[in-house]
Amino acid sequence: MNDDTFERSPLTVLGLGAMGTALVRAWLAVGLKPTVWNRTPGKAEALASQGARPAATAAEAVAASDLVVVCLLDDASVVQALDGIDLTGKDLVDLTTRTPAEARTRARWAEERGARFLDGGIMAVPPMIGVPEAGGYVFYSGSRALFDEHRATLSIPAGTEYTGEDPGAASLHDVALLSAMTGMFAGIAHAFALIRKSDVAPTSLAPLLAGWLNAMTQSVQEQAERLESGDYTRGVVSNLAMMSEGNATLLRTAQEQGVTPELLAPFMALMERRVADGHGEEDVTGVVELLVR
Numbered sequence: 138m139n140d141d142t143f144e145r146s147p148l149t150v151l152g153l154g155a156m157g158t159a160l161v162r163a164w165l166a167v168g169l170k171p172t173v174w175n176r177t178p179g180k181a182e183a184l185a186s187q188g189a190r191p192a193a194t195a196a197e198a199v200a201a202s203d204l205v206v207v208c209l210l211d212d213a214s215v216v217q218a219l220d221g222i223d224l225t226g227k228d229l230v231d232l233t234t235r236t237p238a239e240a241r242t243r244a245r246w247a248e249e250r251g252a253r254f255l256d257g258g259i260m261a262v263p264p265m266i267g268v269p270e271a272g273g274y275v276f277y278s279g280s281r282a283l284f285d286e287h288r289a290t291l292s293i294p295a296g297t298e299y300t301g302e303d304p305g306a307a308s309l310h311d312v313a314l315l316s317a318m319t320g321m322f323a324g325i326a327h328a329f330a331l332i333r334k335s336d337v338a339p340t341s342l343a344p345l346l347a348g349w350l351n352a353m354t355q356s357v358q359e360q361a362e363r364l365e366s367g368d369y370t371r372g373v374v375s376n377l378a379m380m381s382e383g384n385a386t387l388l389r390t391a392q393e394q395g396v397t398p399e400l401l402a403p404f405m406a407l408m409e410r411r412v413a414d415g416h417g418e419e420d421v422t423g424v425v426e427l428l429v430r
């Protein structure tokens with residue numbers, strides 16, 4: 138253990154993967170010297186030269202600070218890393234990606250061990266951490282008091298969005314956004330596959346594709362308003378019946394270009410089901426009803 142660790146540390150960071158390391162660097166850049174721990178020791182030593190204080194064990198790292206930030210691979214690795222460690226009086230801020238139910242379980246688990254718990258979902262990639270103009274932020278949920286107390290420290294690596302006392306709220310927001318991103322990536326993959334064997338260069342399609350996706354995001358707010366009003370036909374410009382008819386052209390083009398329809402087909406099937414159920418005058422909002430079980 139470094140001699141410095143005998144002083145109280147402003148915070149401890151458990152987990153020095155790509156994200157944990159970026160978080161530590163952001164705190165180091167403003168002069169805070171976190172105590173750090175990683176299962177594989179080499180990563181902690183690399184940060185020590187910049188002022189971080191490596192701890193030999195997770196228990197030592199937790200003991201060094203009242204504020205303990207966790208950023209490990211998944212929920213199971215958090216349980217494994219903190220197993221048997223005294224958390225009495227600690228403020229545990231866990232930025233590990235997990236499900237809402239896992240977050241609620243982890244909050245109860247932490248509170249049973251005498252800690253306050255705040256769950257976090259990071260909406261950024263490591264190069265955006267510590268770079269405010271990059272627009273990265275973290276969703277937080279759980280103890281409001283804990284969030285307010287540590288907000289200044291937590292705001293250093295990225296922006297903060299508090300989502301509520303339910304510990305599952307941050308994960309729910311995080312995963313909703315990541316799920317939408319996954320669908321978008323699927324669409325982008327399909328578009329690039331369509332041109333793969335053509336003369337259209339990916340770099341010439343890219344700005345057009347990005348611009349189009351950007352323009353289409355207007356629909357997010359419109360769909361939200363329709364969901365809240367319960368009227369999915371209000372102000373619809375492109376209705377589901379028309380869009381469903383258009384799907385056939387998309388599928389024939391995929392066939393012509395030698396591209397599998399497997400990414401598009403499930404969503405198209407839902408659109409067609411909604412039309413068959415008599416909702417052809419709506420936009421795509423009604424698909425939400427078919428997804429919720």
Ligand SMILES: NC(=O)c1ccc[n+]([C@@H]2O[C@H](COP(=O)([O-])OP(=O)(O)OC[C@H]3O[C@@H](n4cnc5c(N)ncnc54)[C@H](OP(=O)(O)O)[C@@H]3O)[C@@H](O)[C@H]2O)c1
Pocket residue numbers: 152153154155156157158175176177180208209210211213214215217218232233234235259260261262263
């Ligand atoms: N990277 C991103 O773009 C990004 C963006 C948003 C959110 N996140 C989230 O941030 C978290 C960390 O991501 P990352 O990019 O830092 O991942 P990473 O580079 O793969 O690092 C994973 C970290 O978890 C540790 N770990 C894994 N299993 C463990 C166990 N059983 N016990 C103790 N430590 C264990 C690893 O330790 P070792 O070094 O010993 O393997 C390492 O420190 C994840 O939940 C991820 O979803 C990441």
